[in-house]
Amino acid sequence: MTAQPRIAILGLGSMTGAILTGLLAASVTTPERVVATTRTAASAQRQGERFPGVRVLSGEQEADANLTAVAEADVVLLGVKPKDIVVTARQIAPALRPKAVVVSVAAGVRAETLAGALPEGQPLVRTMPNTPLTVGSGVVGVAPAAGVTADQRALVESLFSGSGVVVPVSEEQLPAVVAASGSAPAYVFLLAEAIAVHAVELGLSAEAAEAMAAATVKGAGAMLVDAVTSGEQTAEGLRRAVMSPNGTTERAITAFEDGGFAGLVADAMDAAARRDEEMGREFGA
Known part of the structure; x- marks a missing residue:
């Protein structure tokens, strides 16, 4: 070359x-x-x-x-x-x-x-x-x-x-790359969308809700990249650091877990990976 x-x-x-x-x-x-x-x-x-x-x-x-x-x-x-x-x-x-x-x-x-x-x-x-x-x-x-x-x-x-x-x-x-990163930005956008929608229902303006959701995703992502790159922290560790015992964040995370959040993410990733494999068969025909 x-x-x-x-x-x-x-x-x-x-x-x-x-x-x-x-x-x-x-x-x-x-x-x-x-x-x-x-x-x-x-x-x-x-x-x-x-x-x-x-x-x-x-x-x-x-x-x-x-x-x-x-x-x-x-x-x-x-x-x-x-x-x-x-x-x-x-x-x-x-x-x-x-x-x-x-x-x-x-x-x-x-x-x-x-x-x-x-x-x-x-x-x-x-x-x-x-x-x-x-x-x-x-x-x-x-x-x-x-x-x-x-x-x-x-x-x-x-x-x-x-x-x-x-x-x-x-x-x-x-297919795992598709599930974990290729399609994954949409997962994050969906979470931000849901946060913004319900923030309006809780009383914020649509403009403020969208801005807060976007800035929070950006800030949390930057914290995670810094932590993982330095080797000092993991996503789980950062999450736990935000959770005070019996505080607001702990209540929110408990609601996510009780609702089957981890299983739902796994189902979504599996669906993306399966579709990638299906496309391989379709376009290989």
């Missing part, structure tokens, strides 16, 4: 835009060495203005935009929807350089399925990022397929390191 790899991003949107922002900020490569594609010409213009120096092509204006983007790439990031990813992989296969690393950010679509649409032996890495990547606080599970070298794996991990925490995993662990 070159010191500054040539990167193609097929489907430059919110998530892949966050990845691009992070890798440029970390000087993984330069804008002039990135070619991206979008569906519409209007989107290509907006993204080109957002990322000066990056060449952004649109399928609306150039039928072979994806083929053009990958022709010289060292890394190809597939940012299209899961339902479209196999078709896209098959489309670009003839234009790929033999050692170009193809990186998927799609849930469900297994490496075996993608490999079947790519040239034999094409380096392939599956990843599972989550949406906080868009604010530089994401989590990304990275699962290299067989045959990916240590240098190629390190290069792929570097693409994400500027936007969040990178966690090496096996492909078999990706």
